[in-house]
Amino acid sequence: MDENLFITQIQRYSLHDGPGIRTTVFLKGCNLSCRWCHNPETQKSGPQIQYLPNRCIQCGACLQACPQKALYIEEGHMKRNAGKCAVCGACAKVCYPDATKVIGEKLALPALMETLEADRDLYEDGGGVTFSGGEPMLQAGVLSRFLPRIREAGIPVTVDTAGCVPFDWFELLLLEVDLFLYDIKMTDPLKHKEFTGVSNERILDNAARLRRAGSRLWIRTPLMHGVNDTEEDLNGLHRFLEGLSGVERLDLLPYHAYGNYKAEGIGLPSRTFQTPSDEQMRRIQEYFSDIADAVSIM
Amino acid sequence: MASDFATHREAILEEYEEYYRDCPYDVTPVKEILDQWYEEAKDRTPYERKALVYRAAAQLCEIRIFRQSPFFFEVKTGRIRNSSQNGFPPGPGLEGWYMDKQMHYAEEFQEWIRPYRERDLIWGDIFSDLAHHSVGYDNLLAKGLKGFVQKAREQMEKQPSPAALGFYRSVIEGCEALRQIAGRFSALAQELLAGEQDQELRDNLSMIREAAKRVPWEPAESFYEALCVILFFKEMMTGLEGVAVAVLGHLDRLLEPYYIRDCERGELDYEKAKNLMAHFLIHTDARWDLTGDEFASTNNSLIIGGCDQEGNVIYNDITRMILEVYDEYELVNPKIQARISSRHPEEYFSRTAAMIAGGKNVFSFLNDDVIIASNVRMGKDLKDARLYSAGGCQEPVLDNTELNCRAFLYLSLPQLVNSFFDDSLNLFFEREDTGYEKPEHLETFEEFYENYIAKLKSIYKRLVEVLNHYGAFMREFDPCPLLSATLTGCLEKGIDMTEGGAIYNPTSMPLVGIGTAINSLLAIKEVVYDKHMLSLKELGALLQSNFEADPRMREYLLNRCPKYGMDTPEVNAFAGRIFHDLATATSGPVNNRGGRYEASLFVFYLFDWMKEQVGATSDGRLAGTALSRGMNPTDISGISNTANILHTLKKIDMTDYPGAGVLYLEMPLMKSEPGTSYLARTMKAFLEAGGSALDLNLLDPQVLKKARENPDAYKNIVVRVCGFSAYFTSLDTHIQDEIIGRTFVNG
Numbered sequence A: 001m002d003e004n005l006f007i008t009q010i011q012r013y014s015l016h017d018g019p020g021i022r023t024t025v026f027l028k029g030c031n032l033s034c035r036w037c038h039n040p041e042t043q044k045s046g047p048q049i050q051y052l053p054n055r056c057i058q059c060g061a062c063l064q065a066c067p068q069k070a071l072y073i074e075e076g077h078m079k080r081n082a083g084k085c086a087v088c089g090a091c092a093k094v095c096y097p098d099a100t101k102v103i104g105e106k107l108a109l110p111a112l113m114e115t116l117e118a119d120r121d122l123y124e125d126g127g128g129v130t131f132s133g134g135e136p137m138l139q140a141g142v143l144s145r146f147l148p149r150i151r152e153a154g155i156p157v158t159v160d161t162a163g164c165v166p167f168d169w170f171e172l173l174l175l176e177v178d179l180f181l182y183d184i185k186m187t188d189p190l191k192h193k194e195f196t197g198v199s200n201e202r203i204l205d206n207a208a209r210l211r212r213a214g215s216r217l218w219i220r221t222p223l224m225h226g227v228n229d230t231e232e233d234l235n236g237l238h239r240f241l242e243g244l245s246g247v248e249r250l251d252l253l254p255y256h257a258y259g260n261y262k263a264e265g266i267g268l269p270s271r272t273f274q275t276p277s278d279e280q281m282r283r284i285q286e287y288f289s290d291i292a293d294a295v296s297i298m
Numbered sequence B: 001m002a003s004d005f006a007t008h009r010e011a012i013l014e015e016y017e018e019y020y021r022d023c024p025y026d027v028t029p030v031k032e033i034l035d036q037w038y039e040e041a042k043d044r045t046p047y048e049r050k051a052l053v054y055r056a057a058a059q060l061c062e063i064r065i066f067r068q069s070p071f072f073f074e075v076k077t078g079r080i081r082n083s084s085q086n087g088f089p090p091g092p093g094l095e096g097w098y099m100d101k102q103m104h105y106a107e108e109f110q111e112w113i114r115p116y117r118e119r120d121l122i123w124g125d126i127f128s129d130l131a132h133h134s135v136g137y138d139n140l141l142a143k144g145l146k147g148f149v150q151k152a153r154e155q156m157e158k159q160p161s162p163a164a165l166g167f168y169r170s171v172i173e174g175c176e177a178l179r180q181i182a183g184r185f186s187a188l189a190q191e192l193l194a195g196e197q198d199q200e201l202r203d204n205l206s207m208i209r210e211a212a213k214r215v216p217w218e219p220a221e222s223f224y225e226a227l228c229v230i231l232f233f234k235e236m237m238t239g240l241e242g243v244a245v246a247v248l249g250h251l252d253r254l255l256e257p258y259y260i261r262d263c264e265r266g267e268l269d270y271e272k273a274k275n276l277m278a279h280f281l282i283h284t285d286a287r288w289d290l291t292g293d294e295f296a297s298t299n300n301s302l303i304i305g306g307c308d309q310e311g312n313v314i315y316n317d318i319t320r321m322i323l324e325v326y327d328e329y330e331l332v333n334p335k336i337q338a339r340i341s342s343r344h345p346e347e348y349f350s351r352t353a354a355m356i357a358g359g360k361n362v363f364s365f366l367n368d369d370v371i372i373a374s375n376v377r378m379g380k381d382l383k384d385a386r387l388y389s390a391g392g393c394q395e396p397v398l399d400n401t402e403l404n405c406r407a408f409l410y411l412s413l414p415q416l417v418n419s420f421f422d423d424s425l426n427l428f429f430e431r432e433d434t435g436y437e438k439p440e441h442l443e444t445f446e447e448f449y450e451n452y453i454a455k456l457k458s459i460y461k462r463l464v465e466v467l468n469h470y471g472a473f474m475r476e477f478d479p480c481p482l483l484s485a486t487l488t489g490c491l492e493k494g495i496d497m498t499e500g501g502a503i504y505n506p507t508s509m510p511l512v513g514i515g516t517a518i519n520s521l522l523a524i525k526e527v528v529y530d531k532h533m534l535s536l537k538e539l540g541a542l543l544q545s546n547f548e549a550d551p552r553m554r555e556y557l558l559n560r561c562p563k564y565g566m567d568t569p570e571v572n573a574f575a576g577r578i579f580h581d582l583a584t585a586t587s588g589p590v591n592n593r594g595g596r597y598e599a600s601l602f603v604f605y606l607f608d609w610m611k612e613q614v615g616a617t618s619d620g621r622l623a624g625t626a627l628s629r630g631m632n633p634t635d636i637s638g639i640s641n642t643a644n645i646l647h648t649l650k651k652i653d654m655t656d657y658p659g660a661g662v663l664y665l666e667m668p669l670m671k672s673e674p675g676t677s678y679l680a681r682t683m684k685a686f687l688e689a690g691g692s693a694l695d696l697n698l699l700d701p702q703v704l705k706k707a708r709e710n711p712d713a714y715k716n717i718v719v720r721v722c723g724f725s726a727y728f729t730s731l732d733t734h735i736q737d738e739i740i741g742r743t744f745v746n747g
Helices: A062-063 A092-093 A109-118 A136-152 A167-176 A189-196 A201-212 A231-244 A260-265 A278-287 B005-020 B030-039 B046-060 B094-099 B103-118 B137-156 B162-195 B199-214 B223-240 B256-264 B270-287 B319-329 B347-359 B368-377 B382-385 B412-416 B423-431 B445-471 B482-486 B514-530 B536-544 B551-559 B570-587 B642-649 B677-689 B702-708 B731-738
Strands: A004-014 A022-027 A048-051 A071-074 A076-078 A100-103 A105-108 A128-132 A157-161 A179-183 A217-223 A249-254 A294-297 B123-124 B247-250 B301-305 B335-340 B363-367 B387-391 B395-398 B407-413 B662-668 B693-697 B718-720 B725-727
Touching: A004 A109, A004 A136, A004 B046, A004 B642, A022 A109, A022 A136, A062 A071, A062 A092, A076 A109, A076 B162, A100 B123, A105 A109, A109 A136, A136 A157, A136 A167, A136 B382, A157 A201, A157 B137, A157 B693, A179 A201, A201 A217, A217 A231, A217 B199, A231 A278, A249 A278, A249 B693, A260 B046, A278 A294, A278 B702, B005 B270, B005 B319, B030 B046, B030 B094, B046 B094, B046 B162, B046 B223, B046 B482, B094 B103, B094 B223, B103 B123, B103 B445, B137 B162, B137 B223, B162 B199, B162 B223, B162 B482, B199 B642, B199 B662, B223 B247, B223 B256, B223 B270, B223 B482, B223 B551, B247 B387, B270 B319, B301 B319, B301 B387, B319 B347, B335 B347, B335 B368, B347 B514, B347 B693, B363 B368, B363 B677, B363 B731, B368 B382, B368 B387, B368 B395, B407 B412, B407 B445, B412 B423, B412 B445, B412 B514, B423 B445, B423 B551, B445 B570, B482 B693, B642 B662, B642 B677, B662 B677, B677 B693, B702 B731
Parallel strands: A022 A128, A128 A157, A157 A179, A179 A217, A217 A249, A249 A294, B247 B301, B301 B335, B335 B363, B662 B693
Antiparallel strands: A004 A022, A004 A105, A048 A100, A071 A076, B123 B407, B363 B693, B387 B395, B718 B725
C-alpha cells in the first residue's frame, strides 16, 4: 500500500482526545474555517510555511537560501511574498531555531504502526489512536484502508470530526471506528455559516445518522462567550442533543486563545473571543446534565 | 485505647509545636560532663568513647512525654528542630558531640575535595554517608535489646580481640542506656497520671507506662508495642548516633503479624490500629517546621507494598490505613516509598493515583522487579534483596543486612564532557595520580567516546582510593555500635557497621546530569564527527563564549542535534549503550568495608546545586543553568512527553543500577475525566518499561505562578521537589522557578 495520510503532527500521550491515554494524529485540511480555530495550521490541505517571530534570531539564513527570492526583512522580521513562494522548504531547512517550518508531512502506514506499537503499554484501560485535525474525514479514503490494519493490531480507533462530509464517507469507516468525537458548535444554521463558513445542516443530519447506525458518540462543543452561549443557543443545542439520544458524553470546551500565535505564524488573521466564566461554565454543565452519561468541562 | 486522633488533632499539633519551636534546647552542661568522661576514657576504644553519649542521654538528659500522644520518644538531646537531614556537619546536640572531636578527618578530606567541588566536578562534604540509614527493625522487634545484649555477652566469652571487646561493651552500654531511658518514660507516665484528669489522655499515659516498662528491651508483643519500638529507636538513633536515620521501616510488612495476632485476640481492630498509626505518623510533620524558609526535606521515609522474603506481594490492611491517614489528615511526611510491581492489586495503583490527583503527592515509586534484580546482580542473596527500603529519598538499602553508603558524594557527567574543551577542568588529572593520559588526537567519535569513559573510570578509580582511605577512619570518626547491633552480622563479627560489620556493605557515588551528558555527546558526534561543521577546538571556543560567538550554531545544537528522549532507534541505542557503560565504569571495586561500589543515578537536587561552574555544554545549554534531573532528558530539549520517555526507557537496562535512577514525570493536571486512571496506567507502563524509581508530579504552571505571587492564598499546594514533597510556597523562590520551569507538552 503506497499511500499516505497528510498530517501536521503526531501527539503521543494525549489525554484529551478520547478515552484513556492516546496517540493523536492531526490530519491536515479542513472544510470549516471556524474563527476560533485553535489548530489553524491544520485548515489548509496542502503544505504551508509557518513563521514564528519570537523564535527568530534574525540571522538571515533563510533569505539567502530561498531560490525564489520570496523573502525579505521588514522591521527586523522575515516577511514572505506568498506569490513568489513555492513552499519548497529551503528556508525551513536552514532555520536552526525552527522559527520557519514547513507544516504538513506525509505519514505512511508502516511508520504510523511503529509509532502506535511503541505506546501499546499505555493504551490498556481504553486508550488507542485518535485521528483529529483538521477534518480527518476529508481523508476517509486513505483512512478506510489504514484502519483495518490498526484494528487488527488490537488498537482502538477514535475519529474527531466536525461531521461536514457526505454520509457515504462515514459509511466507509463505520465498522472500523470505535468512537466518534463529534463537534457541534451551534444549531442555528445562519450563525453557523457566519462563524465557520458553512451551514450546519449536514453536520446535524450526520450526527443523527451516525447514532441510528449505532456509532458511539462523544459530542464536543467549544464555547465562546457571546457567540454560542446565549440562552437561545444553549436551548437549541439541548433540544438537538435530546433528540440524538444515547450520546455517551458531552465535552464542553471553554474557548482559549492558544491557537492565535499559530494563526499569525501562517499569515491568518487571529481573532480573540471571550471565554465564558468558570461560573457560567458550571451553569452550562448543569443545564446539560440530563443529555449524556457524563458532561465535562475540558 | 489511645486518645482519638481525629478529635484531638489540633491539640496534638499544638502540643508538639509548643515544645519543638524552642529547639534546639541547650545541652551545654551535659556536653561538659561528657567532655570530662571523654578525657577519662582516653585509652578506651572509639566505640566505648562513643557509648558515653548513650550513657549521658540515660543519666543526664531530660525526657518529655506529650500527653496527647500514646508514644514515647523525646529525649532532650539538643537536636535542632529540622534535624536528620544530613548528619553532617555535626549538630549542636549530643548527636554531634562525638563527631565534633574528630573533625580533623573531615577537614582534611574537605581540603582535598575543595578544588574539584569549586569547579562543580565533584560534590561532597564528607567521606561517608551519615544520613539515609535504616535500622535492622526485624531484628530489633524480634529480639529486643535484651537479645542484642545476650548475643554480645555470648560473643565476649569467645575471647574476642580488644577492639571487638570494646565494641561489645559499647553495645551493652547502649542497650542498657535505652532500657534505662524507657524505664524513665514509664515512671514519668506514672507520675503524670496523678495529675491528669482527661480520661483519654490518661489512657495515653497508661499505655506509655506499660509499654515503656517492656520495650524496646523485650521483643515487641503487639502492634502498639511494635510502633513504640520503631519510633523510640529511630528517634534515639538520630539523637545519639550522629548519623541521620531516615527510614521508619517497611511498615506494612513489619507490622502485619502483630496486627493479625492482636485482631485475633480481640485486642485490636482496623480503626484502633489506624488511630495508632495516625499518632505514629504525625510526629514527622509536627516535629519539623515545614512552612519556614529552610530546604524542608525531613528525610524521613516509610515503605509500603513490595514483598516479603519469600516474594509474596504485600498490600494489606496496614497499607490501606497508612494511605487513609495521609489522605484524611493531609500529611506531607514521612515520604512514602511505595514499592510496586506488576503483581500488585489494582486497588494499590488506583488508590495512590487518586491521592496524587487529589494533591496529596507524598510518593516515590520503586519498581521491585528492577531493584531486587539489580541487587541480586551484585551478588546479594535473593531473599535478602527482596527486603529493601529506601532511605532519605529513593536510595535503596536492604533491610537488616546492609549498610549502604550513598548520596554523599556526586560526580558531574556534563563537567567531564566539558573537560575535553576546557583544560582547566583537567586539574583533577593533573593533581591526582589517576593514570589517565590525554590523547594527542581524537580522530573518530568512537575514540572520543572511549576516552570519555576512560576518563570517568580513572577519576572514579582515584575517588575510590580516597574514599577507602578516609573510610578507614570511620571507626574513629563516628562509630555507631548501637545502630550496628540491629544489623545482622555486626554482633556476630564483633565489627561496627562503619567498618563492615553488616552482611552487605556497598558504596555508591551517583552520577549527575546524565541527560545533559548524553545530549552533549550526541551533539559532538553530529557536528564534529558526522557533519564536520566544527572542529573540536572550534566547538570548544564556541562553548567558551557561551555561544555568543555564533548564536545560530547554538540553535543548531539545541534543535537539530539528536536528543536523549526523542525516541528514535539511533538515540535509544546510544542511550542504552552509555547507561550500560557508565554503570560498568562505576561498579565493582571493593570499599574499605569489604563491600562493592555500585552504580547509581540517584542525584537528589544536585542537578541544581552543581550547575554554577558548568560552562555552556554542547547540547546548547547555557553556562550556569541547571543540568538534567535524575535520569530524565534535559528540560531544554523540550522532551517531556511521557510516551517518548517510557519507550526510551525500554532500551535501558536499569538493573545495572542498584543505587537506582529516578525518572521524574511531570503530568498534566486533569480538571475533568478521565480522572485518575491515566496515572495508574502510567505507573504500570513505567513498570513494563523497566524503570527503577518514579516520581510523578501534577503541575498546573498557572496555579503555581499565582501561588508564587500570592503565597497566602495557596498555602496548601504540595509539590514533589525531588524525592521529597514540600509546600510549594515554603520553597525558596529560585526552587519555585525551577519547578514552574519544568515545562511539559502533554495533554
